[in-house]
Amino acid sequence: MGRVTGDGTVGKALEVLDQVAAFGRPVRFGELLAQSDFPKPTLYRFVQTLTNQQMLAYDPERQTYTPGLRLVRLAHTAWDQSTLAPVARPHLDALSKAVGETVHLAQLDHAQVLYIDKRNANKPVQMYSQAGKVGPAYCTGVGKVMLAFLDEDAIESVIEQQSFHGFTEHTLDSADALRAELHDIRQNGYGFDREEHEPGIICVAMPILTSAGRVLGALSVTSTTSRTNLAGLEAYVPILRETADKITRDAQNWSFPDYQTKETTGI
Amino acid sequence: MGRVTGDGTVGKALEVLDQVAAFGRPVRFGELLAQSDFPKPTLYRFVQTLTNQQMLAYDPERQTYTPGLRLVRLAHTAWDQSTLAPVARPHLDALSKAVGETVHLAQLDHAQVLYIDKRNANKPVQMYSQAGKVGPAYCTGVGKVMLAFLDEDAIESVIEQQSFHGFTEHTLDSADALRAELHDIRQNGYGFDREEHEPGIICVAMPILTSAGRVLGALSVTSTTSRTNLAGLEAYVPILRETADKITRDAQNWSFPDYQTKETTGI
DNA sequence: TAAACAGGTTTCATTATTTGAAACTTGGTT
DNA sequence: AACCAAGTTTCAAATAATGAAACCTGTTTA
Numbered sequence: 160m161g162r163v164t165g166d167g168t169v170g171k172a173l174e175v176l177d178q179v180a181a182f183g184r185p186v187r188f189g190e191l192l193a194q195s196d197f198p199k200p201t202l203y204r205f206v207q208t209l210t211n212q213q214m215l216a217y218d219p220e221r222q223t224y225t226p227g228l229r230l231v232r233l234a235h236t237a238w239d240q241s242t243l244a245p246v247a248r249p250h251l252d253a254l255s256k257a258v259g260e261t262v263h264l265a266q267l268d269h270a271q272v273l274y275i276d277k278r279n280a281n282k283p284v285q286m287y288s289q290a291g292k293v294g295p296a297y298c299t300g301v302g303k304v305m306l307a308f309l310d311e312d313a314i315e316s317v318i319e320q321q322s323f324h325g326f327t328e329h330t331l332d333s334a335d336a337l338r339a340e341l342h343d344i345r346q347n348g349y350g351f352d353r354e355e356h357e358p359g360i361i362c363v364a365m366p367i368l369t370s371a372g373r374v375l376g377a378l379s380v381t382s383t384t385s386r387t388n389l390a391g392l393e394a395y396v397p398i399l400r401e402t403a404d405k406i407t408r409d410a411q412n413w414s415f416p417d418y419q420t421k422e423t424t425g426i
Numbered sequence: 427m428g429r430v431t432g433d434g435t436v437g438k439a440l441e442v443l444d445q446v447a448a449f450g451r452p453v454r455f456g457e458l459l460a461q462s463d464f465p466k467p468t469l470y471r472f473v474q475t476l477t478n479q480q481m482l483a484y485d486p487e488r489q490t491y492t493p494g495l496r497l498v499r500l501a502h503t504a505w506d507q508s509t510l511a512p513v514a515r516p517h518l519d520a521l522s523k524a525v526g527e528t529v530h531l532a533q534l535d536h537a538q539v540l541y542i543d544k545r546n547a548n549k550p551v552q553m554y555s556q557a558g559k560v561g562p563a564y565c566t567g568v569g570k571v572m573l574a575f576l577d578e579d580a581i582e583s584v585i586e587q588q589s590f591h592g593f594t595e596h597t598l599d600s601a602d603a604l605r606a607e608l609h610d611i612r613q614n615g616y617g618f619d620r621e622e623h624e625p626g627i628i629c630v631a632m633p634i635l636t637s638a639g640r641v642l643g644a645l646s647v648t649s650t651t652s653r654t655n656l657a658g659l660e661a662y663v664p665i666l667r668e669t670a671d672k673i674t675r676d677a678q679n680w681s682f683p684d685y686q687t688k689e690t691t692g693i
Numbered sequence: 694t695a696a697a698c699a700g701g702t703t704t705c706a707t708t709a710t711t712t713g714a715a716a717c718t719t720g721g722t723t
Numbered sequence: 724a725a726c727c728a729a730g731t732t733t734c735a736a737a738t739a740a741t742g743a744a745a746c747c748t749g750t751t752t753a
Contacts, residue, residue, distance in 0.1 A: 166475045167710065168740065172436040173479050180503040189700060198742050203702070208433045212440050213535075216508045222701090226504035228535050231542070234501030235558025236447040237493035241483045268480075268495050275498070291502025434739060435711070456729060465713050470731070489730090 171197070175205045176214055176226070185223030234291065242266060243367065243376045244276045244290075246409045251278055251378075254402045258380050258395055263362075265301040266376040267309075268293065270320035272302040275376065297321040297337050298330045300352035300364030301377035306337075307344035308366050308374045314341065329354045349396055351389055352379075359384050363392040365399035367406050375410060378403055438464070442472045443481055443493070452490030501558065509533060510634065510643045511543045511557075513676045518545055518645075521669045525647050525662055530629075532568040533643040534576075535560065537587035539569040542643065564588040564604050565597045567619035567631030568644035573604075574611035575633050575641045581608065596621045616663055618656055619646075626651050630659040632666040634673050642677060645670055 166173075178195065179186055188206060195202050206224060209215040213229035239245055247264050255262045255278030264276040272294045296302030296317060306317055318334050331337050344350040352362040364379035380395045433440075445462065446453055455473060462469050473491060476482040480496035506512055514531050522529045522545035531543040539561045563569030563584060573584055585601050598604050611617040619629040631646040647662045 166478050168435040169439040169472075169475050170479060173481065176500065180500050183503065183507075185507065187700090192700095199701085200703080200742055201740080204740085205436075208436050211433050212437060214440065216504075225507040226500055228504065228508060228533070228540060230497060230501040230504040231509065231558045232535065232540060232560055233443065233447050233493055234497040234504075235560075236450065237483075237495065237497040237501075238558070240450075240452065240492040241495060242498065266495070268499065273495060273499060291498045291505070293499055293502075454729090459729095466730085467713055467732080468711080471711085 172205050172209060175202065176209055179209075179215060179224050180226050185218060185221060185225050187223055191224075238275070238290070242275045243406065243410060247276065247367075247376075247406045250402050250405045250409075251276055254278070254378070254380075254398060257398055260395075261381045263301060263379045263381065264376060265299075265305070265379070267296070267302075267305045267317075267374065270296055270317040272296050272299055272305070274301075295321065295324070295326075295356070297323060298326060298352070298355040300350055300362040300379045300381075303337075303340060303352075304344055304350045304364045304366040305374050305377045307341040307350065308368055308372065314338075326356050327354055327358050331355060349399065351392065352381075353389065354384065361387075361389060361392060363389075363395055363399065365396070365403045367403045367410075369407060370411065375407065378406075439472050439476060442469065443476055446476075446482060446491050447493050452485060452488060452492050454490055458491070505542070505557065509542045510673065510677060514543065514634075514643075514673045517669050517672045517676075518543055521545070521645070521647075521665065524665055527662075528648040530568060530646045530648065531643060532561075532566075532572070532646070534563070534569075534572045534584075534641065537563055537584040539563050539566055539572070562588065562591070562593075562623070564590060565593060565619070565622040567617055567629040567646045567648075570604075570607060570619075571611055571617045571631045571633040572641050572644045574608040574617065575635055575639065581605075593623050594621050594625050598622060616666065618659065619648075620656065621651065628654075628656060628659060630656075630662055630666060632663070632670045634670045634677075636674060637678065642674065645673075 175191070175195070175197075178191060182190070188203065191206070192199055192202055197205070206215065210217045210224065210227070213227040215224045216227040217224055243264060243266060251262060251264055262278040263274060265272050265274050267273070274289055274292045274294065277289045294302065296306055306314055309317065318337060321334070321337070323332050323334070323337075324330070325332055331340060340350070349363060349365045352360070352364065354361055360381060361384055362379045362381040364377050366377050367375040369375060378399055380392060380399065382392060442458070442462070442464075445458060449457070455470065458473070459466055459469055464472070473482065477484045477491065477494070480494040482491045483494040484491055510531060510533060518529060518531055529545045530541055532539050532541050534540070541556055541559045541561065544556045561569065563573055573581055576584065585604060588601070588604070590599050590601070590604075591597070592599055598607060607617070616630060616632045619627070619631065621628055627648065628651055629646045629648040631644050633644050634642040636642060645666055647659060647666065649659060
């Protein structure tokens with residue numbers, strides 16, 4: 160049978176893990192089987208193995224599987240070591256305080272936007288539920304500004320992977336429309352979300368680039384059409400740029416930090 | 427060579443993943459090799475495969491590996507589906523608002539405490555960096571109250587896995603001391619952390635149990651000896667109990683929620 | 694009460710993948 | 724130029740994964 164994933168057995172097992180996660184709800188073995196390329200016993204063993212390894216959790220009551228707790232543990236380390244979040248945190252705090260609107264930090268993951276951190280000006284933040292979330296690149300502020308500063312080939316490759324689903328009447332609906340928008344963003348150095356993903360929701364977004372111009376991530380300030388407009392958001396461009404610059408600087412300097420596992424203030 | 431993990435190739439690969447995560451910093455191939463049971467080419471291929479699969483991230487600059495972004499994506503789903511967090515969230519918010527101190531939600535993972543959610547009364551929360559963190563069970567409030575309500579066999583099994591490292595002069599330093607403490611906690615229905623993990627840090631903790639008495643998780647209110655004392659914290663017991671009860675109730679009712687992937691308020 | 698059934702689990706000979714000693718690169722030192 | 728450490732590739736042997744078929748087990752239907 161054709162190469163399903165590459166990367167042998169491990170790749171196949173992780174494919175199953177993704178499949179479970181993609182359901183977005185507890186899923187039964189049979190449901191997985193129905194949409195799996197693997198024969199029953201093979202899938203069965205993968206699910207068993209993953210459950211053993213706590214990468215999946217099994218609910219015997221309902222006979223369903225969900226992604227497991229081990230992932231939460233591992234992701235903590237991933238978030239802390241493989242993302243901009245730890246470097247950006249203080250700057251994000253400052254930005255949030257200054258603008259008083261919802262603020263996001265995102266990175267590009269494959270052809271999608273991966274939200275890494277968030278500050279919600281008002282309510283006690285409910286962050287974790289947001290960090291880790293993925294969104295479309297072609298119709299979010301952060302997505303577009305990150306795309307805009309990739310190199311030609313990378314842009315085309317990512318564009319090919321976009322679905323151009325029309326979330327709202329303002330959603331860019333073609334590769335060409337997106338290319339034009341990316342061109343504008345490169346000119347300006349920043350971009351907007353003009354209710355492209357959700358009606359009433361608008362944002363300004365600023366890329367975070369290395370000094371060599373490589374894309375590290377993006378920042379955005381989000382608001383609603385009832386509270387402000389694009390011109391109002393544009394006022395945040397200077398502070399966004401400053402914040403992005405600070406993050407860039409810290410990210411470069413952050414070569415190898417001191418390594419003692421200084422258990423700061425104990426969870 | 428002895429069975430290293432069980433669970434075949436997948437188990438071995440995940441063992442490597444854990445090893446990288448355990449370093450807590452970017453790690454070189456050679457460093458992994460030095461403490462690995464696997465021969466060089468075997469380890470090499472695992473690391474390659476995991477990197478391919480975005481379970482590890484490779485920094486070509488420094489030639490180091492860290493846990494990968496795919497884990498952050500997967501953990502988002504895990505947190506949302508396999509933990510108490512989504513059910514507990516509103517109650518945690520309310521508790522936090524009422525007590526004005528730092529509040530934690532934790533679950534038991536293996537023999538460790540896994541922190542699932544947190545509310546920090548004062549500053550804009552920096553949560554994700556905490557959720558996913560693991561801590562010792564024998565010297566934290568949440569750890570002890572969860573242990574206390576396991577059944578005999580489970581308790582002994584978990585006790586065996588504790589290290590009894592003396593974090594402070596108050597840390598319980600033996601299985602017997604811990605058994606006695608767990609007995610008291612069962613009597614009272616709740617427990618304290620008496621500066622056992624960190625000097626100056628104290629907390630009250632309340633288990634979250636099913637109506638049948640099975641341990642689901644635990645809540646705690648944390649403060650410092652400079653701001654209050656154990657008697658002061660004890661005043662929070664009623665509201666903690668109420669909150670735990672509400673979470674229990676919601677968790678039971680939360681059988682199968684409605685399934686439409688209602689994208690609430692966009693990220 | 695039995696027969697059929699759906700969903701899940703196990704068997705076992707076949708097949709494909711993993712394994713690791715050794716050899717080989719590559720980039721940096723002496 | 725010779726050496727060395729770290730990382731990478733080769734390839735035959737050893738092992739683990741595979742999946743058709745058979746088998747459970749609890750539930751519904753005749």
